[in-house]
Ligand SMILES: Nc1ncnc2c1ncn2[C@@H]1O[C@H](COP(=O)(O)OP(=O)(O)OP(=O)(O)O)[C@@H](O)[C@H]1O
């Protein structure tokens with residue numbers, strides 16, 4: 122019996138999914154904030170519904186970036202607690218890769234279609250990559266990276282079947298030919314489960330201690346310490 | 358009851374195991390000071406990223422140091438606030454989900470309650486009721502403490518916290534972050550009679566503080582004595598550090614005595630990073646002895662942020678039957694006087 126737990130809190134969607142030998146149990150909500158309050162109850166619900174206890178799970182999959190920094194840390198923090206507590210291996214998956222598979226299913230794209238998921242990284246930058254999607258798997262064509270939107274057309278010469286994610290609101294379509302664009306598509310735990318199952322079967326699992334989040338953005342003009350006390354006026 | 362405590366509210370990752378019978382079994386601390394040193398203050402995003410890397414290894418190490426396995430832990434306490442929200446979230450996510458995996462209760466602890474109770478880890482702990490002076494990087498508060506969760510704020514800083522004032526003054530003198538220990542070190546070589554800095558808000562009644570004027574005074578004194586150089590000469594820098602520390606310490610001492618007079622209490626507890634200050638401890642001890650009162654504080658390493666105080670505070674609340682649901686709590690702003698009192702698990706919780 123193979124049982125995989127998956128969770129995603131990397132963007133506005135907050136979702137959890139459980140694969141139990143072909144049966145899928147899933148929860149999803151779209152939230153501006155409050156992922157931290159919802160994610161563990163969601164996990165408890167689907168485990169309860171499936172009649173599974175955490176120690177029976179074989180591996181925990183999660184989106185390890187890119188995405189909202191805090192969102193990624195909530196997801197990974199929960200994974201660290203669960204994996205350490207129940208002694209489980211983990212399967213980190215790129216947020217962009219999950220989105221590529223979601224687009225493949227949502228739009229019934231042909232096998233071998235090229236998909237360019239892109240997320241708004243703010244400050245006139247986007248996180249993006251290029252994937253070739255299939256029914257159950259994806260292939261990395263260009264690895265995830267961060268760049269200005271203008272750079273992307275100079276690096277992507279192929280014709281793109283689907284441009285997806287908030288990064289496409291930068292009008293990437295002007296420089297890249299994409300058959301369809303969906304700026305609102307977000308990753309979800311069900312597609313994450315499909316990818317995770319494949320990895321699990323290929324033995325592609327890791328110990329939780331070896332995982333690093335892929336923020337992609339390493340250098341920004343870091344904001345100084347914020348005020349801790351409510352009553353005081355803003356500091357200069 | 359044996360509790361794993363997790364602290365990640367700011368720039369230290371702290372983990373501890375506290376046992377209500379056997380006392381503190383182990384505690385570890387990883388300080389990010391070096392990470393933030395170049396910025397002259399804590400950078401929230403860098404702090405969060407570092408907690409993610411350090412927390413799990415620290416938990417493993419602390420459990421090993423305590424010679425105990427997960428099955429022997431009865432509850433998990435993590436700092437739920439106040440603090441940097443992203444940093445809090447790391448300890449909360451790991452702590453809450455680990456408790457879920459171990460099928461034990463979890464509780465989100467108020468960071469300042471942790472500081473306030475830290476002296477309880479010493480061999481001669483204070484008895485309730487007492488007045489507490491919380492002096493740290495983010496807080497300067499006088500609190501009447503009737504018992505755990507029974508807090509009345511008597512006064513607080515209207516602007517900068519005392520620790521923050523130390524840090525800012527240190528920056529003006531080109532000292533390293535955090536500035537408190539640096540100023541204290543330099544002050545020992547300073548001439549206490551050379552400069553006299555104001556004792557803000559001591560000439561009028563009340564228990565509030567204000568340290569921002571002192572900051573301006575420091576800046577002006579530096580400017581007056583540096584000539585064409587970036588800084589005044591070494592001795593003058595030490596003299597300024599000394600005058601600054603005397604002003605902060607005297608101000609704190611005056612208000613503490615006033616708070617004891619006002620409440621009629623004979624016990625003072627000082628907690629938070631600045632309570633490690635030797636000059637403050639000495640002056641308080643001398644001043645309070647004269648009015649027949651006594652001051653208590655934690656050992657130095659438990660004055661600043663640590664996991665032990667969170668494990669202890671959480672253990673008291675868990676023992677009283679309080680615990681959280683499955684939500685991860687991260688409350689960046691959280692007034693301490695809204696906490697539920699101990700011994701009444703049905704009281705509404707924030
Ligand atoms: N010996 C000392 N003398 C004066 N100040 C000190 C001393 N040691 C530490 N400090 C100050 O204590 C502060 C750190 O204390 P602490 O870790 O309790 O604060 P924090 O956690 O940043 O803030 P808070 O607890 O309010 O959220 C710093 O501002 C530091 O300069």
Ligand SMILES: [Mg+2]
Pocket residue numbers: 468472493494629630661662
């Ligand atoms: Mg503190």
